[in-house]
Amino acid sequence: xxxxxxxxxxxxxxxxxxxxxxxxxxxxxxxxxxxxxxxxxxxxxxxxxxxxxxxxxxxxxxxxxxxxxxxxxxxxxxxxxxxxxxxxxxxxxxxxxxxxxxxxxxxxxxxx
Amino acid sequence: xxxxxxxxxxxxxxxxxxxxxxxxxxxxxxxxxxxxxxxxxxxxxxxxxxxxxxxxxxxxxxxxxxxxxxxxxxxxxxxxxxxxxxxxxxxxxxxxxxxxxxxxxxxxxxxx
DNA sequence: TGTGATATGTAGGAGAACGAGGCATTCCTA
DNA sequence: TAGGAATGCCTCGTTCTCCTACATATCACA
Numbered sequence: 001x002x003x004x005x006x007x008x009x010x011x012x013x014x015x016x017x018x019x020x021x022x023x024x025x026x027x028x029x030x031x032x033x034x035x036x037x038x039x040x041x042x043x044x045x046x047x048x049x050x051x052x053x054x055x056x057x058x059x060x061x062x063x064x065x066x067x068x069x070x071x072x073x074x075x076x077x078x079x080x081x082x083x084x085x086x087x088x089x090x091x092x093x094x095x096x097x098x099x100x101x102x103x104x105x106x107x108x109x110x111x112x
Numbered sequence: 113x114x115x116x117x118x119x120x121x122x123x124x125x126x127x128x129x130x131x132x133x134x135x136x137x138x139x140x141x142x143x144x145x146x147x148x149x150x151x152x153x154x155x156x157x158x159x160x161x162x163x164x165x166x167x168x169x170x171x172x173x174x175x176x177x178x179x180x181x182x183x184x185x186x187x188x189x190x191x192x193x194x195x196x197x198x199x200x201x202x203x204x205x206x207x208x209x210x211x212x213x214x215x216x217x218x219x220x221x222x223x224x
Numbered sequence: 225t226g227t228g229a230t231a232t233g234t235a236g237g238a239g240a241a242c243g244a245g246g247c248a249t250t251c252c253t254a
Numbered sequence: 255t256a257g258g259a260a261t262g263c264c265t266c267g268t269t270c271t272c273c274t275a276c277a278t279a280t281c282a283c284a
């Protein structure tokens with residue numbers, strides 16, 4: 001079971017920012033955490049992950065430094081910039097508003 | 113306020129199917145209902161609406177007949193096909209699973 | 225007459241997601 | 255010691271969706 005459902009467009013950036021907000025992580029670990037925390041519901045292919053990270057970095061929402069991982073490899077650790085933090089807050093609120101609205105619609109009964 | 117937030121990819125089709133499931137409606141009315149019911153949160157531009165309707169029709173999820181509206185105009189009334197109804201159910205469940213997973217992630221506290 | 229609401233549609237472009245590929249290192253095991 | 259799996263980074267090309275802008279037509283009303 002637990003079919004991998006594709007993420008709606010735009011959602012990936014939000015999730016990435018959220019994970020990064022919890023503390024500096026490198027790309028590979030971001031994908032792993034999203035998968036674990038969501039119990040396999042959210043799965044991020046690398047062909048989506050890295051372009052998204054670069055996108056966020058170009059927009060000035062993330063910044064990165066090369067550091068050594070626990071396993072002794074070099075990896076690019078991302079952190080949220082100030083703008084990124086503001087963006088995360090805004091998008092989280094927006095997401096809540098939207099999903100609530102959609103939830104209402106999906107629960108409509110024919111009783112017009 | 114009530115900023116118009118863009119819909120995540122794929123969500124539009126889901127919402128359209130849901131509205132159509134409540135009873136036959138024409139395109140223009142679908143957009144209006146979505147806007148009203150969501151208190152302006154969901155707004156569907158015509159350039160998104162009609163392509164989406166054609167898309168759903170081509171996929172065999174919607175079917176349409178020309179009828180007269182309350183206002184005396186000819187309009188294309190859409191209804192769900194059997195496949196459309198199954199698709200709506202599946203996508204609704206998928207949406208619930210996904211938003212729940214995302215909700216969990218967005219509520220994470222740094223306590224790893 | 226002209227403006228706003230109703231009603232349908234297309235064209236063009238931007239942007240996101242993803243599959244498929246490539247590359248390098250480390251660790252485990254047969 | 256050879257091979258594969260896991261870790262870690264990346265890009266290219268395709269596909270799909272969405273949206274701005276535009277085009278069309280009817281009707282009500284001022």
